[in-house]
Amino acid sequence: MSDFRPLTDAEWPDEIGDLLPGFAGRLDVYRVMARDPRLLRAWQDLRQHVVIDSSLGAEFSEIVILRTGHRLGSPYEWGQHVSRSRKLGMSEGRITSIAGSIERMSEPDATLARAVDELLDEARLSDKTRRAILGLVGTEGMFDLMATVGFYSTLAFIANSTDLALDARIRAELEETPSSGRTTSRSA
Template identity: 50%
Template sequence: MSDPKLAPLSASAWPDVLADLENGFAGQLNVYRTMAHHPALVQAWANLRQHVVLDTSLGRDRSEVVILRAAVTLNSDYEWSHHVHRARALGFSDARIAALRGPTSDMNAEDAVIAGAVDEVLALARLTPGTLAALTDLVGSKGVLDLFATVGFYSTLGFIVNTFSTPIDDEIAQSLQADPLEATAQ
């Protein structure tokens, strides 16, 4: 019987068809090295990743709020760890990051609207009218659609890393071990 766990592919096992992506996003992180077991999926993923990660109308800060809240809801230590690192690089305080793990009442007003929307999308597969109105006021209609796309994108990544126990990348693990997340004043 074969082992159903898909380990991140090593450089020596990297598919030739993905050679152009090995030195880019796909070769840099274990989640994409795991996805590389399905080269056509990684190739198709590239354009969506470009939009969701880099070109989103949400902007980088709001996008990180979406991703961190989705990581919490999906119990994805991999995505949480990677995005704590990224949020810190964007200037988020540890308290702001830590608040995204808890109730929306403990968050700043903008983060609470976004996190509440993520919660609803993952729990209900939709937004209630009140949440939709608040979110639209905050990010506009394109932002609402980008929130859906971001939640879907990171849910897929969460499913992959959780199912295959994809290890947190060494650089991220070492960074968080050296500087653990602390809940300090925002």
């Protein structure tokens, strides 16, 4: 079986050495992705837009990411983003609701979650959902939502397919203050 553990600093490929001190060295999912240096290099600009410069804003982005992680059964993405959502000041109830029924969410969160569900189930937004998303976040926000679902689907595929455990720092945080929304660790 192939070794897909996160690369250590000593194993880091020279051709992407400049990425190690930045985003790529901070999370284990990127340390796994570094096994394909060209992909990680190409990922850099898209990550900047989706994670940092998205027109969705931080909280709406987290709602989209949490719902994507939940729907794709990715404890890695769910756990990482429970931590990020908490740092943004989002309540435990709101975070937990994202793994539940759309009917129990606030209207904006339900609109975002419905869009994620439609994209994952149908690979498109219905006319009704598209109109609601446009009203909530505008045209750029709609495109950023779709890009966010695609971006985090890819990360969930990587994490799930390589049985990636939560980063140690996040695992410790969630052991100290568990999230009631979903299982946060994968069995080894």
